[in-house]
Amino acid sequence: MEERLKHDKLLRIFLKFPAVMNIALLTGMTVAFHVFVVSNYYTQYSKRLAIVLSCMQIFIYTMCMWSLITIFCNDPGFVPKNLKDLRPELYQRVKAESNQEMGGLHQMNEMTASKRTKTADLESQDNSADLESQDLIKTDGSDESTEAQDKSKKSKKNRKRVSTKERMTRFNYCHDCDNIQPPRAQHCHLCTRCILRHDHHCPWVGNCVGYNTYKNFFLFLFYTSFGALLGAICYISGWYNGFFGRFPKDKFTIATAIPTALSTMTFFSLSMMTFFIGFCIARNLIISEMSYIKGFLSPHNYSKSTLENIKEVMGDNPLTWFVPQFRIPRNCNGIDYTANVLD
Known part of the structure; x- marks a missing residue:
């Protein structure tokens, strides 16, 4: 460390x-x-x-x-490092949502790995096996593959829907900082902190x-x-x-x-x-x-x-406007934004 x-x-x-x-x-x-x-x-x-x-x-x-x-x-x-202390309910909510999303991605990765393992096992089977047995195995593998593809497409579609409609306006959870990540903020791995309006x-x-x-x-x-x-x-x-x-x-x-x-x-x-x-x-x-x-x-x-x-x-x-300033007086705190409702 x-x-x-x-x-x-x-x-x-x-x-x-x-x-x-x-x-x-x-x-x-x-x-x-x-x-x-x-x-x-x-x-x-x-x-x-x-x-x-x-x-x-x-x-x-x-x-x-x-x-x-x-x-x-x-x-x-x-x-602010104490943002999670100032808004504990929001912190618990975004952390739970993030863990749920990470769990879904982990489950999808396990399904993909399992599918690859089964495919490798099918390819390594003896070529002299019974044709009917091979057809049955291929059919089962095809059904499982189709089911995995459907789940993957649904998951990608949901992630795309969340990204386009909510990504710009929702609060997130930063695993590196263990803190709330406001809208428009991102974690900079060079500064090792989350930056507002990054x-x-x-x-x-x-x-x-x-x-x-x-x-x-x-x-x-x-x-x-x-x-x-x-x-x-x-x-x-x-x-x-x-x-x-x-x-x-x-x-x-x-x-x-x-x-x-x-x-x-x-x-x-x-x-x-x-x-x-x-x-x-x-x-x-x-x-x-x-x-x-x-x-x-x-x-x-x-x-x-x-x-x-x-x-x-x-x-x-x-x-x-054309004078450099360390602190800029403005009606915005960088954390809370008023977002427009778009169709």
Whole structure:
């Protein structure tokens, strides 16, 4: 047990490493922007424009770091450990339902194993056995196989019905945490806890994207994409001006090829992700729920108006929507949701 805890601790430390690399990369890109872009604009083109570009890049870098720190150091939205004590009746109910479902799955697995054993026994029988006896055995095996298949189909149909109609809105039981698992919550095996409104675990920010970190994750993508766009435009325009004589050619050569490529690739990759996360916020969706809805634009259990959907993630005050926050004031506790009744 102690070795496992030590292994999990080392794993969590290792998973923080990409976030540290992210900080180093953003810092290096900001320094390179000032060395190759701001300095050339200041000496060769316009001092005022150089100061404006420098202030813009420093502001974007500050917001990126602020967003990343609020994700890296924040509680992503852990399910309270005392939730089962606060709601004992609910805890007993979801635990009993979970044990019943596990028992049904265990019974179905035993039936499947028994069927495979009987099939192997039939195949290993002596080929010289009586034909009538073999036909009888095959008939019995066929009947048992048909019965097992019917039960399996019914069980799968019931599980599918529960998944599509109740999975998004019901309370569940987490065997790893021995606790109530609220709707939209999932257990993260890297964080070893259940996370409210769990979307995914992102190694590049060193934490889960959940109830407390979803907004800051979107802001991190947004500001990083904007900074990459600004860098790509300035680098490409610098190359253009360098080749056509406005700037010295030696200022925009191989030394700026790497930051130019990084800025361009970062913008195209993160801008698509930013658009996708923004769409999920406007639709009040998380990744795990997309398999339970009929279409991206169709109504689902948690869809409200676009404004209400945005407020549920970004906060009630529109003035703070683009400001990273450790705790976001909003009319939602991440445990109890008002679900829509759908046909």
